[in-house]
Every structure is written in structure tokens, then in C-alpha cells.
Amino acid sequence: MVQQDLDPRGDSVLEVSGVHKSFAGVHALRDVDFALRPAEVHALIGENGAGKSTLIKVITGVYRPDSGTVRLDGRERDFRNPLEAQAAGISTIYQEVNLVPLMSVARNLFLGREPRRFGLVDVGRMNREAAEVLGRYGVDVDVTRPLRTLGLGAQQMVALARAVQIDARVVIMDEPTSSLEPREVETLFSVIRRLKEQGIAVVYVSHRLDELYAICDRVTVMRDGEVVHTGEIAQLERLRLISLMLGREMATVRDKGTTAFDTDRHERQTGRPVLSAEGLTVRHRLHDVSLDIHPGEVVGLGGLLGAGRSETAKAIVGALGTDAGSVEIEGKPLHRRSPAAAIRAGVVMLAEDRKAEGIIPNLSVRENISLAALPRLSRAGVVSQAKQDEVVRLFMERLRIKASGPDQKVSDLSGGNQQKVLLARWLCLNPKVLLLDEPTRGIDVGAKAEVQSIIDELAADGLGVLLISSDLEELIEGSDRVVILKDGHVVGNLDGEDVSEDGLLDALATAPPLSPDDPDLPEQPGPATGPENPGGTPRAGSDPAAAPVKEKQR
Template sequence: MAAALSSVLSARGVGKRFPGVVALSEVDFELAPGEVHALVGENGAGKSTLIKVLTGVYSPDGGDLTYQGEPVSFGTPMEAQQSGIATVYQEVNLVPLQSVASNLFLGREPRNSFGLVDFRAMRDQARDLLTSYGVEVDVTRPLRTLGMGVQQMVAVARAAATSARVVILDEPTSSLEPREVDTLFGIVERLKADGVAVLYVSHRLDELYRICDRVTVLRDGRVVHSGPMADLPRLRLVALMLGRDLEEVRREGATKFDGERTAADTGPVLAATGLTSKHRLDGVDVTVRPGEIVGLGGLLGAGRSETAMAIAGALPLDSGTVVVAGKRLRTGSVAAAMRAGVVMLPEDRKADGILPDLSVRENIVLAALPRLSAAGVVSRKRQDAIVDTFMKRLRIKASSPDQRVGDLSGGNQQKVLLARLLCTRPLVLLLDEPTRGIDVGAKAEVQGLVDELAAEGLGVVLISSEFDEVIEGSDSIVVLREGRVVTELHGADVNENTLLSALAEEPADDH
């Protein structure tokens, strides 16, 4: 059939509704063999919903799906996978307690002549597969013992090895180091050369223009643009995603926070000294004054998240002190840190943050319930007032405060988490990858909010794998490598050249 020659997977007039929300409306989408197709849009634009419709998680309310020239209606994700559509989600969806080899061949394990799993063959094939993709790892180790970046590469390698005709990559580089990104792109190029269609979802514009052939832009559940990537200037892409006038975006893009945020000329609101945890941190010092944003710079594994977790009481320490507003905290206690006004936005919002089956209201007020109650009775009126305030301030998109948080987009889930932290009236806010997986518009909103909070006197510690975000958002940067502070950057030294130089500097010889 002619359709099979030009399109391996397509949607025509697809619609999807949820209570009070139109997630997709008359969406047309086409994915060709041997192309890398970018799917972009703000959080809540419909990207995740479209992927779930294409892969059998959701049934469309209207429209038609075609796969390899034939009409299809996948009832489950397994049906889609068995048909040749492999999906790698942003949050790795494998079995953490099983070995790397078992995860790579899950559901298609090699068998011996007796029909039993041939574990030796599986290990050998897993080792060869990963080595061919430039990933060196002990395939007998449980997946959960590896870093998020390596887990993501295992998930991508598994998808690439399933003889799929379509591979969907949802924010695949969010946990990867630059070297691993290059390895991933090599895998994508191999898939493309083999005629496999790749649907690529990312908010990193550099990646999109480097690897993608075509792009489809969604906004409010509708397709607002589809065409060659090279024909769409970056500023035009941002304008389409935001639904804004091009000149308005150009003006905003040229305007930075120019209020010259200055920390209050007082003692530090946070003084962490000598934070040490075996194999993780070695004598880390971090000082934050009221109104100051201090970035933690470093590559994956440098100790950035561990430093924030130690300050928040979530990482036991062998030694070190944490002082907040002049009072020394009991380390290793999240409750003590929260009582003192220290709160943390975790890197993995699904595992450590949201309660997906609870409502927006319940997720937001969860941390503030003690101060909202009187004689053990929680005031619904006070709950509603707080929820209304933060839903408006953070522009949380939900059909109502009673909507299930698990049904929101990733960016709106992140905003709900921020709202929960802010309603506790903290003194110190620890942000670990606050814009991970968030679109351009939501990212700008979160960054603007952080600036506002600092201007109001909050002390902020910022962690991001995107150097531009740390540089542009921080007053000073503590640079970490292998759990140690290698330098601190202040004022004019907070720039890309000095940060990269600090990271590339040869470590001092301790012997």
C-alpha cells in the first residue's frame, strides 16, 4: 500500500478528552520510516497524551490510527510493543531489582534446548549489545545500583534491540552526561540508518536541531505546526509553543532579570560546613544569605544532589554541621530540617515527590496540615485559600483543585510540588533539577518564580544539569567534583568559561 511507503505510524483527526479537559483535538500526525521526528510543546500541550494514544495506553475518543499501512487499535501497551513500537519514558520503566541483562531481555530471554532461560547466553548477549552501543557496565549488577544516566542508556539499548519499527524517546537525555548524549545520538543514527522511525520528545532545543529531521508542535491539544526542522527558526519554534507573538517572545528573550538581585547584608540563613559522608561527600561547605541563589555546579556524580540531601536531612552524615538562621540542626533528620525552614524539591518527582492518586488540593496542603488544623480538625476554608493562592501564583493548569495529580502534565506536577513546599513558609529552598522535563514556557515561569522568592528574602540552593540555567540563575556557584568543593565563583566569575575551566581542571595530587 502507498501509505506504507511514506508513513509507518500516523494519526488522523485524533481526539482525547478527560473530565473537564480536552487533551487532544483533531490531531494529525505522521511518522516516516528512517526519520527522527521531534514532538514539542508546553507541558499540558498534549505530547504525553498523544504518545499514550499511539502506544495503546489510551483509546482515542475519535479519529484513526494507521500502522505500517493498516488501521490499528492497540488495546494495551503490550500489543503496541509486540507490533514493533518501543517506548522509552523519561522515568525509566524497568525492573530495578533485576540485573541489567535481565532487563535488556525481559520477556524475550534466550532459551536452552530444555526451554529454560540460558543465563550465560543472556549475559554474553547483553554485554555484546551494550558494548556495541559504547556502554561499559557489569551486566550482572541489579539495575537499581546504577546511576540514572546508565539506567536510561540500558532502557534505550533495550528498545533499540527489540527489532522495533518505531522507537519513541521521551526526554531521553534528561539524566545523561555529555558523553552519554553522544552515545545516545549514535544509537539514534543507527536506528535511522536501519529505517526505524524515531519519535523524539525533548525540551532541549540544541538536541532537536542536532538530531531531528522534522518537527510537530502541539499547543492546547492541537497541532499548530508540522514540517522540516531546518525550516523552523528557534525563535519561531518558541513562539509557536507559547502561542505568543514573535516580537513579544523576541523582546522577552532579550530581557533578563535586571533588578540586580542582592542578598541581604545580614548573616547567612544557611551555613553548611564540612559535610562528609563516606564515598559521597568530603568536607563540603555551602553558605547562603537571605535573598541569595547559590548554584551547585558539577557533572553527574559530583555530589550536587547529595549535598542538598545532606542539608535537608535526607542523607546521613559522618561529620559536618548545618546551621539555619543561627541555629544548629540535628543532621540526618528531615523533620528537624523542615521545622527549621529547610525544604527540598527532589530530582525525581514521581518517586520522591507527588502522590499521584491524591488531588491537587491534597498534594499542595500536605506539608502545611499541622498549622492548618485546630484541635486536630483541619479547616477546609484555610485549605481552599492556600490552594487557590498557589494555583494562581504558579499558574497550575488543572480542571479543578480536586483533579488527580497523576493526570496532570509533568510541568504542572512540578508546580504542585513547589506549591507544597512554599506553603510551609520556608527560609531555605533546595531545588534539585527544578526544570527537568519542563517546557520552555513553564521553565521560564519557574525561573521567574525563583527570582521572585529570592527577592523576597528566601535563600535558594539551585541544582541543574543545564549549565546555562545554573549560570543565569545563580548569584554564586559552588563547584563540586567527586564530592569535594573545587572552587567557588562569585560576581563576574559566574560565567560559562570559568565554570567549565573549574570542572576541567586536573585534580590536585594528594600524595
């Protein structure tokens, strides 16, 4: 995969040397050197707060360095804004999709360089070309639809197509795969290979080590605002890479594995499930999804993008209206279906999209944490400052939230710490069940490990946890049981020894295809999950007897 036939002494297309940047006296970058050769894919890795994003922003003209130089093709450049960097041939795909949700897909793709005729935008041509271009990225949609109606993965592909369309010399990809599913990652990789063939240099930022080894030629590791290593990635052992990133000894990394989950499964509590969802159905999205969560267990929800994982969590808490189905908490049915009612019953959900559905960026850590708990912290509508302080302090400590203090603005924190703030917000409600939708997406390795061990601790304390993750390792090492969804149906149920990567892939692969005539019918159980699943719960679509009965009840 790694191409060694490139000229290793080739002059750098982009060269950053001696760059310093500090914010309010805190060094974000310290004497950073970074060189990018033409036609190479260069991995840039490090924990959040290591300075990767700041470096990228210096290169792309969002920030200006306090000292040091940025050279493009040997010429010193001082970009004052992203527009100038883009015009010079530096194109960037940001981690969070940064497009305009209300505008059409085609308009987003062509913003700023629309095809024109007689000075006016040629809408017909724009739409035609957009459809053609996106088709080649595997995005087959009506390009006149608003972007927000697309899934996150498709939106990311639009952003990618956009970045590549601009005549770029350097393409910077900041976590491009965080919202892509495996097939889309393959598409992305073939785009990157084509870029290489064109002599375009790619900076690839990702926390997924498999991807780095699959696609990158060289790697630069950053830690605490400094570059700690640069070299060929093939010559850098994986454990060595992790230890460089974390600044820890290799032996420690080896012992603990790549995720921070305890290798032991949690004690199965056989009593009554704390949460029991039965026959959840949402038109076009979920079909008769049932699952149980017992106190102290982590139930993984597996499946590909669009399989209905997030929808299941949303349907449980009532954020998504259901057409059929019921939810019981400790045996008591949840009558009113709304997030507020679910919270009162002790079920909380950490939403997938931090930016849109969770964090209130301009409020402080304290305010963000205590938001949901305000009713409990106040008497007659007056918030008790003392109680609030105590709760906030407790959770900042318990979840190891790194902030200058409770009054720091949440938007100043790293992604990982923002996630912990959100987790703290829900935990101070003393929930019984925690639904986690992609809890470690877009956060760095260190914070990821911390969030993972927090999940472990919470389950050990008797909380029922539903874990949704696109990260297979995380799902498998973190879950005691995995319920597998496909196209809105439960197609498998892994338990005990079956919770493995192979087991999950097997279940996904052998799940019977949907009947094209009647997609609303619950499907027959898959043969792969039935027999060799002795310890499996009798719930979910995996029970050979259950599905036909349910069908008759309709």
C-alpha cells in the same frame, strides 16, 4: 547534521490521520495528523498538555483514539495494548524510566524476550549478552545487580538499549535526555544516527531545543491538542519555533530570552548567611563540602551527573547521613540531623525525583499541598478545614497552578503543575532556605518559565535558594553565584561576571584531577578559580589558604 539526501516523498512508515481523543469531555487531541517517514528523526514538541504524550500513547496502543486512524506501513492498525504495538515494531522509551527497579539489569534488558534453551531462560547467556550490549552504551556495570542500584542516567541507557534491541521500525523517545549527562547524550545521538542508517524512524520528544536542532530532520509542533506546524527543522528559526510552541509573538520571546529568569542579579545581602554548611563529608560521595547561602540569593550548584550535587542537598537537610560536617541556620547549629529537624529550622528540599520522593498521586491537590503544613493547620490534631482551604487557595493562585480545582487528583495534572504543587507544599511552611534539585526537569517550556520566575520572585522576597540544575542555561541565568562540584569536592566558585557558561566549563575542565592514592583528601584549589575570583566568598575549596588548613585539622 540534517540530512537532506533522504527521499522526501518517501511513503510514510507511520501515519496518524484525523485522530481525536478526549478525556471526560476535555479534548486532548483534536484532528491530529502526523506522518513519519522511514529513516528520519522527527521532533515532536509542544508544551505539556499540548497533546504530545497523548499522541504517543495513541500510537503505542496505551490509548485508543475516539476517531481517526493509525497506519503502519500503509495498513490501518488498531493496537489494543502496548504489546501489540511493540510486536508490530513500535518501540518506546518513556520519559520517566519505566523499568523494574528490584530486578537485575540483565533481566530488565531482556524482559519478555529472554534467550532460552530447552524452553528455559538461559541466564548465563542473558547476563553475558547484557554486559556486552550495555558496554556499547557506555554502561559498564555488574548486570546482575538490581536496576535500582544504578544512577538515573544509567537506568535510562538500559531503557534505551532495551527499546533498540527489539526489532523496531519506529522508535519513540519521550524526553530521553532528561536524566542524561552530556557524554551520554552523545552516545544517544550516535545510537540515533545508526538507527537512521538502518532505515528506522525515530520520534524525538524533547524540550531541549539544542538537541532538536542537532539531531532532528523534521519537526511537528503541537499546541492545545492540535498540530500547528510540520516541516523541516532546518528551515524553522529557533525563535519562530518557540513562539509557535507558546503561541506568543516572536518579539516577546526575543526580548525575554530563553529562560524566564530576570537578567539582573539579586541584590547581594552581605550580612550573616541564612544557611552555612561546613565540611560536609559522606563516605565515597562528598568530601569536605562547604557553602553559604545568604538571604535573597540564588546559589547554583554546578557539576556533572554524579558530582555530588543532590547528595549535598540531601546532606544539608539530613536525608543523607553525614560522617562529618555541620550545618548552621542563621548562625544556630542544627544539632539533630533529620529532614524533620531541617524543616523545623526552615530548610526545605524539593527532591529530584518527583514521582518517587514527592508527589502522592492519589491524593488531591489540596491534600498534597497541605501535607507538610498539617501540624500548623490543625489544633489538637484536628485539621482546620477553613485554614487549609485558605492556604491552598493562596498558593494555587500565587504559583499559578492549573487544576480544575483543589480537589483534582494530583496525578491528573501535568508535570509542571505537579512540580508547582510540590513547591507550594514547601512554601506554605514559610521556609528560610529552599533547596531545589532539578526543579524544571521533565516539565514543558511554559511551566519551566513559570517555575523559573517563581524562583526569582522567591529570592527577591528574601528566601535563600540553592539551585541544582543540569540545564546550563538555567543554572547560569538563574544563579547569582555558582558553586562547582566534581566527584564530591568543591572545585570552583563563580561569582558575578564569572557566572557564565565558559566560566563553568573552564572550572570543570581545569579542576585538578583527584589523586588516585588518596581520594578522601580534599584537593588543592584549582588555579582557574583563585585569582580571577575577587568577589568570591572565602568559603569552599576555592580559597588557596583554606584547604591545607582543613587538611591539617583532620
